[in-house]
Amino acid sequence: MTNNADDLAGPGIGSYEALEAELPNDYASLLDPKETQLAITAAKETIERGLASALNLMRVTVPLIVSRESGINDTLDRDGSRTPVEFHIANDGGRHPLDAQVVQAATKWKRTALRQFGLTPGEGLFTDMHAVRKDYFLDHDHSAYVDQWDWELVIERSDRTLEYLRQVVDKLWAVIKAAERELKQRFPALKSRDHPDLPDAITFIHAEEVLERYPGLPRKERETRLLQEHPAVFLCGIGWPLGDGLPHELRAADYDDWSTEATADSGRAVHGLNGDILVWNPVTRRRHELSSMGIRVDADALRRQLELAGQLDLLQLPYHQGIVRDELPLSIGGGIGQSRTYMLLLRKAHIGEVSVSVWPDVLKDMCRKRNIHVLE
DSSP: OOOOGGGGEOOOSHHHHHHHHHSSOOOOOOOHHHHHHHHHHHHHHHHHHHHHHTTEEOOOOOOOOEEEGGGOSSSSSSSSSOOOOEEEETTTTTTOEEEEEEOSHHHHHHHHHHHTTTTTTTOOOEEEEEOOOSSSSSSSSSSEEEEEEEEEEEGGGGGGGGHHHHHHHHHHHHHHHHHHHHHHHOOOGGTTTSSSSOOOSSEEEEHHHHHHSSSTTTTHHHHHHHHHHEEEEEEEEOOBBBTSSSSSSOSSSBBBOSSSSSEEEOOOOOSSSSSEEEEEETTTEEEEEEEEEBBBBBHHHHHHHHHHHTOGGGGGGGHHHHHTTTOOEEEEEEEEEEHHHHHHHHSSHHHHHHOOOOOOOHHHHHHHHTTOOOOO
């Protein structure tokens, strides 16, 4: 395993000098601020209806804060580089205090919620999740404020396969495509020759195969080259060490299953039942991540991955014990970035055009010079 510091924010740019060179100089928003807000509402309603129907999901409430001792907050990685915002609740004069954390993602909470709400195989839930990720570098598509459609679906043990994963991804892609069609019908300005439609089908490929296709390129450039050939892909198997000894990207050891052996379409043996939905963004002219998702760890995968990550001590936490004792249902789930999706579908150059957050002056100044107006 490796401590990939440059993967702290996925393929984030990393410096404002580099970001200034990347931001488009010929940008003009297709929708004005009022139209943008109306389109966001339309997209949100369309996608939530689509998710509920496609995967048989019910909408549930989701926490913004969780207790530290529960172990239910997501660490997002396994190198300790993304830590949650924490605070102490003194409560009644300190007699019954609590140490709390602001949610980074609801991955673990959702799996416990499946049991809490009595859901059975073929039934699931989705949430309107809001989180804070303070360790991101704030660029054109990374914000300290995160909004996601976090979803989770109960599955059978026989569903823990790449083929089932593919079926679910296809359904999710159909929801995104339906939202694109709806928005273009309701907001004709989005029909631009400079912004081609998303492909009807998404391409599935394993991280090991991508490494073999572009053996001399680092991860970020491999993804860029791939998306220039296939503008929408599901990149499978993220977390297991590849042929070069490094994982495609670090992943937390206790939610997605990135270690189970599987067989790719090519017939080769691979590892991992997870992945990312990535698309080519014609406005930013960069790769654009919409979703991270996967089949969740069972007891065997959890132990194996915690051992590989040197985190076996986590097995003592209540959430992890629930998996080891088979008290939590087997599931598949993920998070679809809401603002990331709006940014793509509404042809925006910056996530701050569809999401209110905090931005440093250096970023606001360089955006203003390029006719990009972020919300704050």
